[in-house]
Amino acid sequence: MTKRALFDAALAATKDWHAALPQAAAFCDWPTDLAYTERAPHMLSAANRIQTTPGTPNSASAPLLAALQALAPHLEWRHTYSADEVGHHFLDHFGWFELAGPTGHFVTRRTRITVGYWGAGLHYGRHHHTAEELYTVVAGHGTFHLDGAPDLNLLPGDTRFHASDQPHALTTTDSPILTLVFWRGDGLADPPRLTLEETAP
Ligand code: ZN
Numbered sequence: 673m674t675k676r677a678l679f680d681a682a683l684a685a686t687k688d689w690h691a692a693l694p695q696a697a698a699f700c701d702w703p704t705d706l707a708y709t710e711r712a713p714h715m716l717s718a719a720n721r722i723q724t725t726p727g728t729p730n731s732a733s734a735p736l737l738a739a740l741q742a743l744a745p746h747l748e749w750r751h752t753y754s755a756d757e758v759g760h761h762f763l764d765h766f767g768w769f770e771l772a773g774p775t776g777h778f779v780t781r782r783t784r785i786t787v788g789y790w791g792a793g794l795h796y797g798r799h800h801h802t803a804e805e806l807y808t809v810v811a812g813h814g815t816f817h818l819d820g821a822p823d824l825n826l827l828p829g830d831t832r833f834h835a836s837d838q839p840h841a842l843t844t845t846d847s848p849i850l851t852l853v854f855w856r857g858d859g860l861a862d863p864p865r866l867t868l869e870e871t872a873p
Pocket of ligand 1: 799834840
């Protein structure tokens with residue numbers, strides 16, 4: 673397959689995933705303004721890790737996982753955070769990319785669809801952002817922390833909603849986790865920010 677065909681296949685698998693998950697379909701409409709854009713690949717160790725140790729999918733998420741793995745060498749992988757903020761070990765086992773959104777491989781102004789990977793045994797500390805968010809788990813599992821709510825261990829097909837500026841965090845134990853995340857509302861192009869402890873309630 674050509675690179676463009678791989679992107680189209682991954683977008684089609686993502687559209688199927690969005691349509692099949694009631695929480696995702698209710699969270700946002702599938703964007704109708706998607707425009708493929710050439711973006712230079714940017715490799716991080718996460719690109720290899722989602723191919724070698726992605727975590728276990730379920731039967732519904734296996735096609736999406738395969739489509740995302742095929743894209744791995746062509747993606748503009750990002751970290752957002754610095755080693756000063758999260759440490760070198762975290763950065764070596766973490767990466768994300770914007771499949772669709774204001775600065776995505778497919779440009780849209782309606783939503784932002786990102787894919788995030790965390791290796792086993794990581795803690796992604798409390799962070800927040802203006803846009804509302806729906807996490808969906810594609811492979812592996814992890815514990816999602818949300819201010820004012822019980823922790824949830826999420827498996828493939830599970831989802832969690834984060835309201836605007838509601839701090840949340842993620843811990844992985846014995847498995848990596850691969851997530852596909854939808855954003856809506858204001859601040860679609862903004863990065864998440866770590867929530868400083870002195871601002872905690
Ligand atoms: Zn978030």
